Amino acid sequence: MQIKLRKIEPTDLPFLYLWENDASVWADGANHNPLSQQDLRAYIESTTGDIYRDGQLRLIIEETSNTLTSNTLTLGCIDLFDFDPRNRRAAIGMYVAPEFRGQGVGKEALRMLEDYAFGHLNLRVLYAVIATKNTACSALYRQAGYTPSSPLPAWTLESDAIIWLKETTPNC
Numbered sequence: 001m002q003i004k005l006r007k008i009e010p011t012d013l014p015f016l017y018l019w020e021n022d023a024s025v026w027a028d029g030a031n032h033n034p035l036s037q038q039d040l041r042a043y044i045e046s047t048t049g050d051i052y053r054d055g056q057l058r059l060i061i062e063e064t065s066n067t068l069t070s071n072t073l074t075l076g077c078i079d080l081f082d083f084d085p086r087n088r089r090a091a092i093g094m095y096v097a098p099e100f101r102g103q104g105v106g107k108e109a110l111r112m113l114e115d116y117a118f119g120h121l122n123l124r125v126l127y128a129v130i131a132t133k134n135t136a137c138s139a140l141y142r143q144a145g146y147t148p149s150s151p152l153p154a155w156t157l158e159s160d161a162i163i164w165l166k167e168t169t170p171n172c
Contacts, residue, residue: 001103003075005059005112007049012060015074016040019095028131051090051121056081061096061109075100078109080117080126089125090117106140114144118168126166131159138162 008016020035051057061076076096083090092113096105117123129152130137142148146164155161 001063001105001108003061003063003105003108003112005078005109005116006062008044008047008058008060008077010041010044012074013037013040013044015060015097016044016077019077019097022095025095028134028137051080051083052085055083057083059113061105063100063105073100075105076109078113080113087125088121088123089127090121090123092126092128094128101136106137107144110140110144114166124168128164129155129161130164131156131161133159138164 017035017037017040020040026032047054047058049057057080059078060074061078063073063075065071065073074097076094078095079093080090081093092110094106094109096109114126117126126146127149128137128141128146130141132138138148141164144166146166148162149165150163152161152163
C-alpha cells in the first residue's frame with residue numbers, strides 16, 4: 001500500500017471526530033473525554049502545520065489508490081508533539097483506523113515521519129510512550145529500530161508503559 005502524509009484539512013473533520021471519540025484507544029493516548037465537532041473544527045482552523053509555531057504537528061495518513069483520478073483513502077493520522085527544539089526531540093503518536101491495521105500502514109507512516117523529523121527538522125531523538133499491553137504497537141516500534149528505554153510503572157490506570165526511543169546517528 002502506497003501512502004503519503006499531508007497537512008490536516010477542514011475536510012478531515014469527520015475522520016478526526018470518529019477517531020478522537022474512539023473510547024477504545026483513550027487509555028493509550030492523552031484524550032479521556034469526547035470531543036465535539038466544534039472543538040475539532042477550532043483545532044483544524046488554529047493549527048498552522050508549522051511545528052515551530054504550534055509545538056506539535058498532526059499529519060493525515062492517506063493512501064493514494066489512483067494518481068490519475070486522485071482517489072484517496074484516509075487511513076489515520078500521525079503526530080509529533082512534546083516538541084523540544086532546543087534538545088531536538090519530539091514524541092510520536094499515531095492512530096490507524098481499525099479497518100487498515102495490520103496492513104503496514106503504521107510502519108510506512110512511521111518511516112516517513114522519521115525521514116521528515118530526522119532529515120528536515122534535524123531532530124536527534126524520537127520517542128513514543130506505549131502501554132505494555134499494546135503488544136502490536138510495541139512490535140511496530142521494535143521492528144522500526146526503536147529501543148525500549150524506560151519502564152513507567154502504573155503509568156495509566158490500565159497498564160504500565162515503556163518509552164521507546166530512536167536516536168539519529170550523530171554527524172561526525
